[in-house]
Each structure stands twice: as structure tokens, then as C-alpha cells.
Amino acid sequence: MPFRVLVVDDSNFFQHRLKDIINEHPELKVVGIASNGREAVDKAAELKPDIITMDFEMPVMDGVTAIKHIMSNRRVPILMFSSLTYEGAKITLDALAAGALDFIPKDFAEVSRNSEVLKRKLHERLITLASSGSRSVVPPLATMTPPSTPAPTVATPSSFKPIASPAPTTAARAIPTVPDEPVKTSGADNYRLKNKPKILVIGASTGGPVALAEVLIALPANFPLPIVLVQHMPENFTKAFAERLNKQCHIRVREAVDGDQLQPGLALLAPGGKQLMLDKRNGGSVRVLPDDERVNYKPSLDITFGSAANNYGDKVLGVVLTGMGSDGCNGARLLKDAGSSLWSQDEASCVIYGMPMAVARAGLTDKVLSLKEIGPRLVREVM
Missing domain, CATH: 3.40.50.2300 (Response regulator)
Incomplete structure (x- = not known):
């Protein structure tokens, strides 16, 4: 029917x-x-x-x-x-x-x-x-406001090739077919990050604007890591989205420009229609590059994850949120090969369980979390 x-x-x-x-x-x-x-x-x-x-x-x-x-x-x-x-x-x-x-x-x-x-x-x-x-268990963005409890003061811590993702052409291909592997669901009490990360990279697609807001609103102003955000959006949209997030969150959020320095408590959003890569020299910065016709997603989480693996090795925490397709899965493999950690959103709290499903079924996820758990868990594990 x-x-x-x-x-x-x-x-x-x-x-x-x-x-x-x-x-x-x-x-x-x-x-x-x-x-x-x-x-x-x-x-x-x-x-x-x-x-x-x-x-x-x-x-x-x-x-x-x-x-x-x-x-x-x-x-x-x-x-x-x-x-x-x-x-x-x-x-x-x-x-x-x-x-x-x-x-x-x-x-x-x-x-x-x-x-x-x-x-x-x-x-x-x-x-x-x-x-x-x-299915959409996320509170509306319009009603989500930063928590009123002041955040505790803590001390702040001290050649990649683009991976083209094939464009999905039918609804059936929006949810990728990948080998079934056991999804790692470590208990909340015994899971800990194996390495202290130096950077947090979060990616999302369909359902991502609301999901990203929920995660970022939970972070205090003195969150000790620089954050890079990759949301599938067209040009012009990412500037407006970054401005909206900046008004809602304790941390600072802005659309990335080429050469921006990575800073604790600052989230840089990859511009729509371009690609974002990392450069750890001189304290760490971002490179915003022109569109590459070989890559389906602009920006692509695969490219940013891969660049993070190249520059920061085992000191990255990657998070894959709701989204159509499988962008991020190839880059997640590079992160895991480098020894970094990866979390993914669970199926029940996703608008579309595509990107998180791809990394979970490929056996790349260290921790599967509901959307409402991700922000508080970041604070607990990182601060």
C-alpha cells in the first residue's frame, strides 16, 4: 500500500x-x-x-x-x-x-x-x-534552553585523500546494507574512554539540527575540548544554524572559516557546500576547502573524520548522530585504526537510523547512546 x-x-x-x-x-x-x-x-x-x-x-x-x-x-x-x-x-x-x-x-x-x-x-x-x-523524540529546538545550573570551573587540557560516498538513489539505499556485527553496548558504569581526547568531532544529517542542539546545550561554557561539527546542509544554511546554536548554548558556536583556531569550548560548524579538514600545527586550526565533485556530501563527515585521524591519531572522540545514508563510516574506520574512540546514537532516538547504523553494524562503535545521554556523558567522560 x-x-x-x-x-x-x-x-x-x-x-x-x-x-x-x-x-x-x-x-x-x-x-x-x-x-x-x-x-x-x-x-x-x-x-x-x-x-x-x-x-x-x-x-x-x-x-x-x-x-x-x-x-x-x-x-x-x-x-x-x-x-x-x-x-x-x-x-x-x-x-x-x-x-x-x-x-x-x-x-x-x-x-x-x-x-x-x-x-x-x-x-x-x-x-x-x-x-x-x-519517530522524533527530540524536544523542539524552539523550547530547548541551556540548563540554568552554572558549570563547574575546570582546567583546560593542554596527506588525507577525500573518500567519496556513493549517492543514494533510492529509499532502500538510504539505509546502507553492511555486514551485521555485534553492536557494542558497554554498561554505563564500566565504560570509560581509553584515551583522553584532544578534540571532539560530531556529525549528523537528517534530524541533525535538533539532535546537535540537544547535545551541545548540555555542555558547559568551560567544556575543555575544541569541537568540530559536520551537518549535511546547503550553503547559506550553516551560517544561520551556527548563529542559532550560539544563542542556545553555553559554549560558543560559529560557522568555520579557513584558518580558524581550535579552542576549548568553541564549536566550529563546517560550512555548507565545502569540506572541512584539520591541521594540528600551531595549536590546531581548520582548513575550509572548496567543493570536490568526487564527494557526494558537502560537507562530508568521512573527510573530517579522516583528517582528524591523520592529525590527532588516538586523541579524537567521534560521535555519529541521526542521518540518512552512511557518510562517516569510512572515516570512522580510519579513526578506529588510529586508536581513537567513537560513539553513535541509538536507533530509538534517531529520526533516521542510517549513519549511526552503518558505524554500529561495521563494529566501529565503542558506545551506543540515546540522544539525551550523549551530552551529559560527554561532560562526565571529558571534564
Whole structure:
């Protein structure tokens, strides 16, 4: 039975093109169309779709407000159509905070020319998100605030080739097939980091903006490690996301620029559309490099993990959060070969259990943790 889709958009052209594109896939069927947010709320309650596509700028009620109303009645996966601008990024982050699971660029040119790339991308996202159901246990970003308890004062501690990840072309390939290995689930009382890390690298994709916020909000201002963040996002989005995180967290967060120094309590977010590598010389810094066509993800966690392994050996703590695909698995292998530690998010708390599943099933994970455990566990193990 195909997944039932509700299309929400105020453009008649976009409504009908989306309907035609979505209905081309045998696993998808458009069961309703809404022209504004208010109508979307009513039709979501009436039709109970498996997934909703949502525009952000509409009359009567905007997309973000509609998401809040829909989620208050019944949790349903929502895919946002977003403008690839700084302002569009801020609105999209508001939508993710309200409960949307993912976003896709709204490109009238691609829709008009019946782009096969757009079709594959849209079909894959809709099927994958609809398959995840209403699983999203993370509190909305808008309501998450830093803990009020002051953090204790502690003393601060003292040639890689890009790995191309094949682009997933179907929903089935979004969750990678890898050999089944026992997942390491060390007990909370007996697991300890084998080496004291000098840097923390965290990667995520689908569901990552909310997950990263939950982890980082738990860290105190005097967190003793420099942090590097890799979130699959387009150009323009990462700047807005870093600014949002910086307002929410005790630690400092900003979008990385080439040459930025690594500092304790500072999280540098890899810019969208580029790659981020590490350089341990002169106290440690980041290199922000132009896009490489051989690499599917921009930024890629594989590249940053591999660079961390090259520069810091066994002194890295890598964390893989929710996300579609398997980016990070090859880089995680390099981290493990160098003697570093790796944690991954558990299936129950992931929006999409793809990236964490890949490293766990490959036997690369030292510790599997729920999302709510990761931040507090970082404080306990590192400080």
C-alpha cells in the first residue's frame, strides 16, 4: 500500500507538478492538496496522511505556524520546501524546531523542466521519512534552553585523500546494507574512554539540527575540548544554524572559516557546500576547502573524520548522530585504526537510523547512546 501524501503549497503550478511527480512512484500517492496553512491543518486532521510536503510562505497561515498546529494534534513526518537563502535558512530552522523532519530546496526551474534528479531526491526523501513514521523524540529546538545550573570551573587540557560516498538513489539505499556485527553496548558504569581526547568531532544529517542542539546545550561554557561539527546542509544554511546554536548554548558556536583556531569550548560548524579538514600545527586550526565533485556530501563527515585521524591519531572522540545514508563510516574506520574512540546514537532516538547504523553494524562503535545521554556523558567522560 503506497504512502499517502498531503501536498501544501499556494502555487497552483507547484501543486500540480508535485502531484504528478509524487504519483509517478508506485510507493507514493497524493491524497490531498492544501493551498494555505489553515487548510493544511484541517486536511491533515481529516485525511491523516503518512507524510506532508509543506511550503513556508503562504496566505492565511504560514508553513511554520501550520506545522505547530499539525504537530499538536497528531505527529506526522513533514518535508519542508525551502528557499536557498539566508532568510530561507532561518525559516527552515524554525520549521525544523516546530517539528518538520527535513527540507528540500524549492527550485521552480527543476520542477518546470521535469528534472530526474529532483524526482529521485523527492521520492527518496518522502519514502524514507514516511517509513520512519512519527519517530522524533527530540524536544523542539524552539523550547530547548541551556540548563540554568552554572558549570563547574575546570582546567583546560593542554596527506588525507577525500573518500567519496556513493549517492543514494533510492529509499532502500538510504539505509546502507553492511555486514551485521555485534553492536557494542558497554554498561554505563564500566565504560570509560581509553584515551583522553584532544578534540571532539560530531556529525549528523537528517534530524541533525535538533539532535546537535540537544547535545551541545548540555555542555558547559568551560567544556575543555575544541569541537568540530559536520551537518549535511546547503550553503547559506550553516551560517544561520551556527548563529542559532550560539544563542542556545553555553559554549560558543560559529560557522568555520579557513584558518580558524581550535579552542576549548568553541564549536566550529563546517560550512555548507565545502569540506572541512584539520591541521594540528600551531595549536590546531581548520582548513575550509572548496567543493570536490568526487564527494557526494558537502560537507562530508568521512573527510573530517579522516583528517582528524591523520592529525590527532588516538586523541579524537567521534560521535555519529541521526542521518540518512552512511557518510562517516569510512572515516570512522580510519579513526578506529588510529586508536581513537567513537560513539553513535541509538536507533530509538534517531529520526533516521542510517549513519549511526552503518558505524554500529561495521563494529566501529565503542558506545551506543540515546540522544539525551550523549551530552551529559560527554561532560562526565571529558571534564
